[in-house]
Amino acid sequence: MTNPLFDMTGKVALITGSTKGIGRSIAEEMARLGAKVVISSRKADACEQVAGELKAQGFEAIAIPCHVGKKDDLQNLVDKTLEAWGKIDVLVCNAATNPVYGPTSEMTDEAWDKIMDTNVKGTFWLTNMVLPGMAERGEGAVVLLSSIAGIRGNTTIGTYGVSKAAEAALARNLAVEWGPKGIRINSIAPGLIKTDFAKALWE
């Protein structure tokens, strides 16, 4: 550890959607910085695989599968993390969905609901489950994954962009509500990153 500013020794970090892409990179980096990391996605085998690879490198990791659009799954994710490690210091709400490409005017009600439920409501649920525990301990950090698509309009992923703008707004508001209790809440808005999620865009 060269820079103590980024030392995460003893911290428990829960990262949703951490078997691939951006979430996996965040989990790996936090593990390298000393955090105990919770690896999570919808697929139990993928979670076990990634957690196993981290443990093989000498890091602390556990696998807890969870679909972020399902409230029971989210509660189980939080409960199992607390059972294993007793606290959550860092929460990264990274998993998101974008099932359709095309103009917002052609979006079906079903697709709109799926995007909003998974990306916005799931994040609202999970933050509400985790923040009270952080407030009791007077510290914690939460990161919500927004997107450049939440800042600029575009012709193909507009509804997804609306959900990402909502996540940024949620972060701003949670920061006002929970900041006085010692919790930092931020959202980050990546541009195009070459992951499976964005394959249709960068191909």
Ligand SMILES: NC(=O)c1ccc[n+]([C@@H]2O[C@H](COP(=O)([O-])OP(=O)(O)OC[C@H]3O[C@@H](n4cnc5c(N)ncnc54)[C@H](OP(=O)(O)O)[C@@H]3O)[C@@H](O)[C@H]2O)c1
């Ligand atoms: N890539 C980009 O260009 C870009 C740009 C801006 C923002 N973002 C944001 O960055 C975040 C991560 O994207 P990514 O590009 O890294 O995606 P990715 O490479 O496709 O990885 C997504 C991860 O989330 C999991 N996941 C997907 N749906 C889930 C669900 N409903 N519940 C729980 N886990 C789920 C996936 O595993 P399973 O399939 O096993 O569940 C996987 O671990 C997203 O919030 C996205 O909106 C991405």
